[in-house]
Amino acid sequence: xxxxxxxxxxxxxxxxxxxxxxxxxxxxxxxxxxxxxxxxxxxxxxxxxxxxxxxxxxxxxxxxxxxxxxxxxxxxxxxxxxxxxxxxxxxxxxxxxxxxxxxxxxxxxxxxxxxxxxxxxxxxxxxxxxxxxxxxxxxxxxxxxxxxxxxxxxxxxxxxxxxxxxxxxxxxxxxxxxxxxxxxxxxxxxxxxxxxxxxxxxxxxxxxxxxxxxxxxxxxxxxxxxxxxxxxxx
Numbered sequence: 001x002x003x004x005x006x007x008x009x010x011x012x013x014x015x016x017x018x019x020x021x022x023x024x025x026x027x028x029x030x031x032x033x034x035x036x037x038x039x040x041x042x043x044x045x046x047x048x049x050x051x052x053x054x055x056x057x058x059x060x061x062x063x064x065x066x067x068x069x070x071x072x073x074x075x076x077x078x079x080x081x082x083x084x085x086x087x088x089x090x091x092x093x094x095x096x097x098x099x100x101x102x103x104x105x106x107x108x109x110x111x112x113x114x115x116x117x118x119x120x121x122x123x124x125x126x127x128x129x130x131x132x133x134x135x136x137x138x139x140x141x142x143x144x145x146x147x148x149x150x151x152x153x154x155x156x157x158x159x160x161x162x163x164x165x166x167x168x169x170x171x172x173x174x175x176x177x178x179x180x181x182x183x184x185x186x187x188x189x190x191x192x193x194x195x196x197x198x199x200x201x202x203x204x205x206x207x208x209x210x211x212x213x214x215x216x217x218x219x220x221x222x223x224x225x226x227x228x229x230x231x232x233x234x
Contacts, residue, residue: 001060002027002155002186003048003079008057010047017043018210021057025155028184030177032191032201032218034232040210041190042084045157048188049081050074062154078106080153084160084190086144090133094124097132097143101150109152110183117146120176138169145176155186162196174199194232198222206231 003025010018018040025031033041046052048059050071059067066074075081089097098114105111118125121142127135132143141161148156161177162170170193177187177200191197197204197218204221206214214227221227 001025002029002062003188004058004060005044005048006058008044008047008059009055010043010052011055012043012052016055016210017052018047021207021210021212023188023205023212023215025186025188027154027186028181029203030181030187030189030201032189032197032204033207034191034194034197034204035207036232037192039207041207042159043210044207045081045159045188045190049079049157075151076103078152078154079157080148080151080155081157082144082148082159082161084163086140088132088140088143088147091131093131094128094135094143097147098150101147103151105152106154109154109185112149112152114150117149120149120179121146121172123172138165138172141165141169141173142176145173149180153185155188156180157188157190159190160192161189162191162193170196194228 001024005021005023008018008021021044033044035041043052047054050069054067057067061077061079064077123139124142124146127139132140161173174196180187189197189201201218204216204218205212208231213231
């Protein structure tokens with residue numbers, strides 16, 4: 001198992017956001033983390049990476065217990081994170097954004113290079129010398145994913161990668177994530193767009209008020225109208 005999370009609690013000050021969250025992600029698997037706004041999806045990703053220190057629980061990434069480690073140490077183990085806000089360097093060009101993130105390749109994974117990334121996101125090659133701040137939202141999202149891949153991660157945490165994107169860009173993002181899955185990369189996909197998630201995910205975990213309310217295959221969730229209506233307002 002690439003990622004194992006057990007009984008994870010996390011808080012912002014006195015406000016408890018996560019209560020006993022447990023989930024697993026295997027190598028080459030896409031797991032969708034679903035739920036309404038404020039359900040705790042983004043906090044779960046941040047707690048796994050250590051950006052929000054877990055109050056309780058166990059997080060094991062690629063066999064290493066990482067709960068309590070500094071975020072940069074967890075990232076160096078091979079856990080990549082694409083935040084909802086993208087956080088690209090707007091004053092740097094596409095080329096410079098990618099070079100800033102470059103890290104050595106990892107055993108068992110083909111190294112990511114700009115030329116290889118341009119096959120995944122062809123739009124970026126034509127914009128290679130454009131500053132990030134002069135790109136559209138969809139182009140910035142592609143760059144955010146590509147920059148994270150330049151770190152040669154073993155797994156990606158993706159926070160709302162389809163949010164606010166034009167339908168054509170959503171299709172390109174979907175194709176890219178599917179390609180990463182075929183490469184053997186594990187992906188924990190935080191999404192509100194069930195239609196996007198179910199075309200990619202093997203399994204689904206639904207959060208409500210910081211707790212896991214549903215965990216099962218994506219096929220089972222697709223067939224379970226009661227669960228979708230109860231927890232996703234669909």
